[in-house]
Each structure stands twice: as structure tokens, then as C-alpha cells.
Amino acid sequence: MAKLVAITACPTGIAHTFMAASALEKFAQDNGHEIKVETQGSVGAKNKLTQSEIENADVVIIAADTHVEMERFDGKRFFETSTAEAIKNTTEVLQNALRSTKIHSNSGKNHDASLKQKVTEIKEDRKTQTTGAYKHLLTGVSYMLPIVVAGGLLIALSFVFGIEAFKEEGTLAAALMNIGGGAAFHIMVAVLSGYIAFSIADRPGLAPGLIGGMLASNIEAGFLGGIISGFLAGYVAKLIVENIKLPENFEGLMPVLVVPLLATLVVGLVMIYIVGEPVSYINEALKxxxxxxxxxxxxxxxxxxxxxxxxxxxxxxxxxxxxxxVGLLANGVTAPMAAAMAAGMTPPLGIFIATMIAKNKFDAAEHQAGKAAGVLGICFITEGAIPFAVKDPLRVIPSLMLGSGLTGAMSMGFGCTLAAPHGGIFVLAIPNAVTNLGMYAFSILAGALVTAIALSVLKKPITSK
Incomplete structure (x- = not known):
């Protein structure tokens, strides 16, 4: 029996985080292993690992799509993967974790316990590096998302009083717009940029990343400018930390003076004199x-x-x-957000309908899961469809894409727009949050029905044994 500890984290911190934790816990328990999983979700870390539990563990599993601080795992054998892999290929993930030879070191170098696997590890590292930029981006998005959701919903609530009611100073509509649009949407690019840089360089990247992101907003470089400033700040800060060495007596100046000053100076000048104008032009043209x-x-x-x-x-x-x-929404372009949310609601809703109209195509467990999928669907949590897709991908995934593709196309074709980036069916109840509400709801229903019909046709009947 092995003692395992794990951390799961996804960009939104809602579904994948907890589904990965559940999959790891179930497999470990079924195979006689002891495991504790810390979930770093949207409301913070839950079931936190203690230092004693970490020290006693045989291996640490990091199933994450965003940045996870690793300092507390110094000297521990560890294995890294994504939440999707932990959900879909749990057996392989656990087996690879138990065979892992990587030892985490806070010096920044991870050492191998066996030299025989050196070539394999180098190849795996190179594969990881090719997806590293995307992981940094998702870390920024995960920290930005609560701000976007709060700001977007507040803007949508201001429309309850009329589309242009916020223009009248001193009204509640104006206050809601100031909070959502004036504050939340104003800092969202800075947060995105700051935490991209944080993912790359840890704390040294945060200050230049935040400042670079605020500059991107001020010079109207927008969401794209924030992404550029985040990566720039992260790699500049990392370069400074790795290459500038001060005498021991002055090392304390590095994190509070040298790194933030130099990195912010470089990022700020690049954003103002090089990046700002062309990116601003691209943003305006795209809009x-x-x-x-x-x-x-x-x-x-x-x-x-x-x-x-x-x-x-x-x-x-x-x-x-x-x-x-979301980036387009921040720039005032709201139609793609409507299409994305509608298409994201369709897969679990389609599955729910399919379990109701084609009962002989699903077993008892799937009928129960279908009800849960329906609830997740109306909340715009697409991950509710994952258990069905994992079990029968060749039939389920094309059916889901068929329905969602139709919904997205219909939403854009009908000119539907959405002022909030999340909320599912609950946003539809806010007056003026969605334009052309009737056709928007029809688009979601049509896509869900198409998915349900496709599943009913493609899936084979369950044969009793």
C-alpha cells in the first residue's frame, strides 16, 4: 500500500478540480492505497495537506492546469499531469506517479532518482515546455475569472433599470455600472497580466505583471496587451532573478527593490513605446x-x-x-460571449434530454448522472457531460459538437448578445442582460435537442446480462 498526497486545480476551480480529486480518491481506495487530495478551487484550498502528511507520503501528485506553489514539496518524489488526464486516464496517472523518479528541489532543479530514465525525462520535459505558455495563460485566466464574472453580472444588473439608465449620475444603475465596468473590468486585464507573470516567475513577476497589465488597459491595448505584458513581465523577472547576483548582505534587496524596479521599467517602456500602439490598432480593428x-x-x-x-x-x-x-466582452463585443455560453450549456442539457427520451440507451447509473448533468447544464458547467464522453467518446463527442455548433451558429445568426460572462439560465432572468432573449433560449433548446437526438440514434441499446 502506498501513501499518496495530491493537489488538483483547474482554471475556473469549479468542475475539473473536484472531478479529478474524486477520480484519484476512488481509484486509490479501490486499489488499497491511502490518499489525501487538496483541491485548489474557486473558493480557495480545501482539505489542505499538512506538512506531516507531505513528509509521510511516498509520492506527490500534481493534477493541475494552473500554477501550483511547490515550495512545501522540497525533497519529495512527485508526478505532474493535467486534471483532464486524472479524470480520463486515472489508472495510468496513478501508475506513472508510483513509478515517478522526479524529486522536487526548491533550488529550481528537479533531480532524478534513477539515471536510467534520464533520456525519457528530458523528452517529457520538452513536451511539457511546449504547453507551458498555455498553462501560464490559464493561471492568469483563473485569477481573472471571478473579477470578470462579478463585474459582468453587476453590469447586467445595471441594465435592469434600462439599457442606458446608468448614464444618469447618482442612480443605482450608475453605481452598479461604476462597480462592474469602472472598477472590475478596469482591473481585470491587470490581474490577468499579473498572474500570468506570477505563474512564470512566482512572486517576483507579480508586481511588473500587474503594472504592465494596468498600462495595457490605460493605453487601450486591452486583453491582448495584457497577455503580452504578462508573459513579458514573467520572463523578464525570471531572467533578472537567475542572472543578477548581489553580495550576501544585499540579497534582501532583490525581491523588494531590484527585481520589481528593473522588471517594471523594462515592461513599462516596452508597453508604451513598442507594444501599445500596434496592439491598440489590432484591438480596434478586431472590435x-x-x-x-x-x-x-x-x-x-x-x-x-x-x-x-x-x-x-x-x-x-x-x-x-x-x-x-471574455476578452471580446471586455472590449465591448458581446455577441461571441452569448454564443460561447449557450454552446457551453448545450452538451449537458442534451445528455439530460437523451437519458429521458432514450432510456434503453443508458444504464441506471447514467440515468442518475443525466439528472446531475441537466442541473450543471443550466448553470453553464459544461463538464457535466464528461462522464458520458469518457465512457463512449466516439458517439458522445460528435453528438455534443453537433448540438453546440448549431447553438453557437444560431445565437450569432440571430444577433444575440450577452453582458455577463457566466451564470447560465439565471442570467437570462435579468432584464436586458441578453438581447433577443426568445431566440437565444430557442438556440439553446434547439442545440440540446439535436444533441439528444444524435445520442439516441448513435448509441447502442443497453443489453441486459
């Missing part, structure tokens, strides 16, 4: 193009967003579509 989009162009964009939202149900492709939509 004008999307706002002027109609007909087949709009439908095509909606179709692509819909397909991406359903492809991996909360995975990297889904998060890419959602992140782009």
Missing part, C-alpha cells in the same frame, strides 16, 4: 470587424465557438474559446 459582422460571417464564428466549447468540455480547447469570448 470593428466583429461589431459589423452579420449573415454568414457571424454564423461561421458562432459555429466555430460552439464546436470548440463542446470538443473537450472544459478542457484547453473549450477554455480557449471561452477566454477569447
Amino acid at each position: 470593428n470587424f466583429l461589431e459589423g459582422m452579420s449573415g454568414s460571417n457571424a454564423i461561421l464564428i458562432g459555429l466555430i465557438l460552439g464546436l470548440m466549447m463542446a470538443f473537450d468540455m472544459g478542457g484547453p480547447v473549450n477554455k480557449a474559446a471561452y477566454t477569447v469570448s
Whole structure:
């Protein structure tokens, strides 16, 4: 029996985090291993690992799509993977973790316990490096998301009093708009940038990243500028830490003076004199193009967003579509956000309907899971479809994509817009939060029905044994 500890964390900290934890716990218990999993979700760390539990563990499993601080695991054997892998390939993840030879070192170098696997480890490291940039981006998005959701919902609430009611000073509508649009949406790019840099360089990257992101907002470089400033700040800070060495008596100046000063200076000058103007121009051109989009162009964009939202149900492709939509929302382009949320609601809703109309195609456990999927679907948690996709991917995933693609295309084709980046069906109850509400609801229902019908046709009946 092995003693295991693990951390799970996904960008939104809602579904994948807890599904990965559940999968690891179930497999470990079924195979006689002892495990404790710390979940770093949207409300903070739960079931936190103690230092004693870490010291007594045989191996540490990090199943995360965002930055996880590793200082407390110094000297421990560890294995890193994604939340999606922990959910879909739990057996392989646990087996690889138990065979892992990597030892974490706070010096920044991870040493191998066996030289025989050196070549394999180098190859794995190179594969990891190719996806590292995406992981840094998702870390920034995960910290930014609560701000975007809070700000977006407050903006949507200001529309209860009328689309332009916020323009009247001193009213509640104006106050809600100031909180959501004036404060939350103003700092969201800075938070995105700061935590991208934090993921790359840890704490030394945070100050230059935040300042660079605020500059991106001020010079109207927007979401794209924030991403650039975050990566720039992170790598500049990391370069300074690794290459500038002060005498021992002055080492304390590095984190509070040298790194923030030099990194912020470099990032600030680059943003003002090099990045600002061209990125601002790109943002404005993109905004004008999307706002002027109609007909087949709009439908095509909606179709692509819909397909991406359903492809991996909360995975990297889904998060890419959602992140782009949030960025456009911050720039005042609201139609893609409507398409993305509608298409993200469709997969679990379609599965729920399928379990109701084609009962002979699903077993008893799937009927219960279908009810849960329906609840998750109305809340815009696409991950509710994952258990079904894992069990029968060749039939389920195309069915989900078919319905979501239709929903995204219909939403954009009908000119639906959405002022909030999350909330599912509950946002639809806010007056004026969604334009063309009737057709928006129809788009979601149509996609869910198409998914349900496709599943009913493609899936084979359950044969009793």
C-alpha cells in the first residue's frame, strides 16, 4: 500500500478540480492505497495537506492546469499531469506517479532518482515546455475569472433599470455600472497580466505583471496587451532573478527593490513605446470587424465557438474559446460571449434530454448522472457531460459538437448578445442582460435537442446480462 498526497486545480476551480480529486480518491481506495487530495478551487484550498502528511507520503501528485506553489514539496518524489488526464486516464496517472523518479528541489532543479530514465525525462520535459505558455495563460485566466464574472453580472444588473439608465449620475444603475465596468473590468486585464507573470516567475513577476497589465488597459491595448505584458513581465523577472547576483548582505534587496524596479521599467517602456500602439490598432480593428459582422460571417464564428466549447468540455480547447469570448466582452463585443455560453450549456442539457427520451440507451447509473448533468447544464458547467464522453467518446463527442455548433451558429445568426460572462439560465432572468432573449433560449433548446437526438440514434441499446 502506498501513501499518496495530491493537489488538483483547474482554471475556473469549479468542475475539473473536484472531478479529478474524486477520480484519484476512488481509484486509490479501490486499489488499497491511502490518499489525501487538496483541491485548489474557486473558493480557495480545501482539505489542505499538512506538512506531516507531505513528509509521510511516498509520492506527490500534481493534477493541475494552473500554477501550483511547490515550495512545501522540497525533497519529495512527485508526478505532474493535467486534471483532464486524472479524470480520463486515472489508472495510468496513478501508475506513472508510483513509478515517478522526479524529486522536487526548491533550488529550481528537479533531480532524478534513477539515471536510467534520464533520456525519457528530458523528452517529457520538452513536451511539457511546449504547453507551458498555455498553462501560464490559464493561471492568469483563473485569477481573472471571478473579477470578470462579478463585474459582468453587476453590469447586467445595471441594465435592469434600462439599457442606458446608468448614464444618469447618482442612480443605482450608475453605481452598479461604476462597480462592474469602472472598477472590475478596469482591473481585470491587470490581474490577468499579473498572474500570468506570477505563474512564470512566482512572486517576483507579480508586481511588473500587474503594472504592465494596468498600462495595457490605460493605453487601450486591452486583453491582448495584457497577455503580452504578462508573459513579458514573467520572463523578464525570471531572467533578472537567475542572472543578477548581489553580495550576501544585499540579497534582501532583490525581491523588494531590484527585481520589481528593473522588471517594471523594462515592461513599462516596452508597453508604451513598442507594444501599445500596434496592439491598440489590432484591438480596434478586431472590435470593428466583429461589431459589423452579420449573415454568414457571424454564423461561421458562432459555429466555430460552439464546436470548440463542446470538443473537450472544459478542457484547453473549450477554455480557449471561452477566454477569447471574455476578452471580446471586455472590449465591448458581446455577441461571441452569448454564443460561447449557450454552446457551453448545450452538451449537458442534451445528455439530460437523451437519458429521458432514450432510456434503453443508458444504464441506471447514467440515468442518475443525466439528472446531475441537466442541473450543471443550466448553470453553464459544461463538464457535466464528461462522464458520458469518457465512457463512449466516439458517439458522445460528435453528438455534443453537433448540438453546440448549431447553438453557437444560431445565437450569432440571430444577433444575440450577452453582458455577463457566466451564470447560465439565471442570467437570462435579468432584464436586458441578453438581447433577443426568445431566440437565444430557442438556440439553446434547439442545440440540446439535436444533441439528444444524435445520442439516441448513435448509441447502442443497453443489453441486459
